[in-house]
Amino acid sequence: KFNGHESWIYQEQIQEVATQATQEAVLDAQFNDIEQKWKALEFTCVNYKPENLRNKEVYVLTEIDELQAALDDFLASLNNILGSRYLKMLRKRAEKLQKDVLIAQETLDDWLQVQKNWIYLENIFASQDIKTKLKEENALFENVDKQFKAIMKKTNSQKQVHRASGLLDKFREYKETLNRIQKALESYLEEKRMAFPRFYFLSNDELLEILAKSQDFDAIQRNLKKCFEAIYRLEQPEEGARSVNGMISPEGEKIPFVKGVSTKEEVELWLMKVQDQMIESLKKRMKQGKVESETQERNHWLLNQPAQVVATISNLIWTYDTEQAINSMTDDSTALSKHYNLLYESLNGLTALVRGTLTPLQHKVIVALITQDVHARDIVDALTDENVSSISEFSWQQQLRYYMDENDLIIVRQVNAKLNYGYEYLGATTRLVITNLTDRCWMTITGALNIKLGAAPAGPAGTGKTESTKDLAKALGMFCVVFNCSDQIEYKMMGRLFSGLVQQGAWACLDEFNRIDIEVLSVIAQQLLTVRQALIRRDQQFIFVNPDKPINLKEEVGVFITMNPGYAGRTELPDNLKVLFRPVSMMIPDYKLIAEIMLQAERV
CATH class of the missing domain: 1.20.140.100 (Dynein motor heavy chain, linker domain, N-terminal subdomain)
Structure with missing residues (x-):
């Protein structure tokens, strides 16, 4: 107080x-x-x-x-x-x-x-x-x-x-x-993915939809186009049948299987049999198409064969006829000129045919063939100008050439590369107009595949980097997955993609690859190096992502990357990744030539 x-x-x-x-x-x-x-x-x-x-x-x-x-x-x-x-x-x-x-x-x-x-x-x-x-x-x-x-x-x-x-x-x-x-x-x-490797190209949700509705044929059909290049639907003998006996393309082209496939098994097992039947049916139609091309009138043959058979066997015939003409040059200096004239007349016949009454499917077949044959004619014209007289000369060796071996299997050669035709069903697909730029890109890709490397077309947007890669896949009958890259890509995602590619023997075109983060690119470099080493050793199986589960390896696998150098947000590739890809520069395409060929093909 x-x-x-x-x-x-x-x-x-x-x-x-x-x-x-x-x-x-x-x-x-x-x-x-x-x-x-x-x-x-x-x-x-x-x-x-x-x-x-x-x-x-x-x-x-x-x-x-x-x-x-x-x-x-x-x-x-x-x-x-x-x-x-x-x-x-x-x-x-x-x-x-x-x-x-x-x-x-x-x-x-x-x-x-x-x-x-x-x-x-x-x-x-x-x-x-x-x-x-x-x-x-x-x-x-x-x-x-x-x-x-x-x-x-x-x-x-x-x-x-x-x-x-x-x-x-x-x-x-x-x-x-x-x-x-x-x-x-x-x-x-x-x-499930290891049993049917094409499942690697589906997201988990898409795959689960298939597995959760394995008895629902329509649910499986909805996802087929993500598993196959051009199988839009599978044909059943009758409504509700528990089997399939053919494949249908988005354009409506139908190819029956050599043997029907029961759909009563696990979905991944019968889809694998569908894949086997796709390949066997195409092999049979290719062999049959070659025989019929020698006995039937050309226009009749063109309008009654599957589009893929028309394109591939036409290339096979062109390769044979051109080599015959080149070999005849020592005795007849006009052999290539005569061959050129025949090709010119054949093209005129095709352009007349395309103006006639054709179904939409037949129209697509002929337009794709004209696009292809114009390039074939131009090659022969160049060979004539250079007076080529031996099939070992580089002017001929640099072309994409088709052969059928003793087992009636198609192989494709370019320079020193020898590639097996993939027999992936392509339907009545459109084809890219082939220019000198396309040829150079293709030569880089096939040369890279021959030494177990990838290829890296680089250049500004709109120069045909992705389309050239996809069109070469069509020319070789390969399944090609286009994957758009971004900075959200993780190494596990890429590991899963590569697992699918090596087990399927498919191609991947990784668009705008240099948008991926540098840390992820370093891991991708190691993943691709592991694949290349296994290819060089010719392993049947190798350890990849999971050390406890070796996976199968098919030598046809190819990984290609496209890049837009100098754009904002792009990463410089690490050196250990650069060495795994052969570079090719893609500049401005020849738009004049492309327009001329497209107009000729459509007969405008």
């Missing part, structure tokens, strides 16, 4: 007590406001798939951003309070509330991860086929599914966030279980 007249003696102490009391009152007001808002904070729940009766009373969290922002604000305010030197009486309460909010944040993070995984897996395990094939994982999922739905139902009726503080351990357990299920699912999908 002290007399008021003596208060000046204790002025500092009085001011300190007054300031402490004032600041504590401010902090107390702030804390009470935060505590009140914390107790009032609620989850927002919505019905999950309300149109689905099975999920009529199933709820999921929504408006998460607002909730997370509120929790962040609480923590920021509590940190300010706990950082104050005037905090004494409130400290324990503030620390407890801070701990509760932090637990709520952790719980919400795990909750959202569980919800995301649950939504993904719920769609998958809704399929009876998947349930049957993944029985153990289905049992685990059903347990999590039951408990998650119960928690969400309770949350919808008691929405206060602070009530969820005891759920952290449960959600961590659910997250671990769902991750385990997803790993098992990935392993299951990998097995």
Whole structure:
């Protein structure tokens, strides 16, 4: 106790007590406001798939951003309070509330991860086929599914966030279980992809749609065009039959199989048989087409053969006739000129034919053949000007030449490269107008393949880098996957793509390859080096991504990259990646020549 007249003696102490009391009152007001808002904070729940009766009373969290922002604000305010030197009486309460909010944040993070995984897996395990094939994982999922739905139902009726503080351990357990299920699912999908490598070119969702509806023929047909170059639909003997006996292109061209394929097996097994029948049927039609070309009138032959047979056998005949003319040059100096005149007359016949009455399919066949034959005529014209008299001269060796070996299989040669024809069904596809630029690009690609390298066409946009690669794939009957690269590409994604390519023996054209991050490019360099070393060793199998699972290797595989140098956001390729690709510069195409040939083909 002290007399008021003596208060000046204790002025500092009085001011300190007054300031402490004032600041504590401010902090107390702030804390009470935060505590009140914390107790009032609620989850927002919505019905999950309300149109689905099975999920009529199933709820999921929504408006998460607002909730997370509120929790962040609480923590920021509590940190300010706990950082104050005037905090004494409130400290324990503030620390407890801070701990509760932090637990709520952790719980919400795990909750959202569980919800995301649950939504993904719920769609998958809704399929009876998947349930049957993944029985153990289905049992685990059903347990999590039951408990998650119960928690969400309770949350919808008691929405206060602070009530969820005891759920952290449960959600961590659910997250671990769902991750385990997803790993098992990935392993299951990998097995299916290894059984039918074209599945590597589908996303997980697309593949799961096929596997989940393996008895639904229409669902499988919808994804066929992503697995095959030109099989748009498969032909059935009759509606609802459990077998297929032919393939149909997007243009409506039909090619029957040598032998029907039953669809009663696992989907990946019968699709592999479809692939085998595609190849066998094309081999048979090629052999038959060559024989018939020697006995039938040309126009009749052209209009009654599949488009791919017309294009390929025409190249085969042109190669043979041109070599005969070259070899005759020593005895008859006009042999190539005579051959040129025959080609010129043949082209006139084709342009007259294209003006006649043709079906849309026949029109496509003839237009593609004219585009191809104009280039063949121009090659012979150049050979005549150079007075070529031996088939070993470079002017002839640099051309893409077609031969049929003793086993009636087509092989293609260019310079010192020898490539097997791929027999991928192409339908009545259009063909690229071939210019000197295209020829140079093709020579680089075939030469690179011959020494187990890739090729890297580089140049400004619109110079034909991707289209030239795709058209060479058509010329060689190869399945070519075009993959658009970006800075979002991860090395695991590329590893999966390369796994599919080497097992299928397919080509990939990686568009705008230098947009990929440098760290990912370094890993890709190692992946491609592993593939090349296996090709050089002529391995039948090799270890690639998974050290426990060797994969098959087909020597026809090819990886090509296109780049736009100097554009913004492009990466300089590391040296260990550059050496795996032969570069070729693509400049401005000959638009005048392209326009002339296109107009001639369409007879405009």
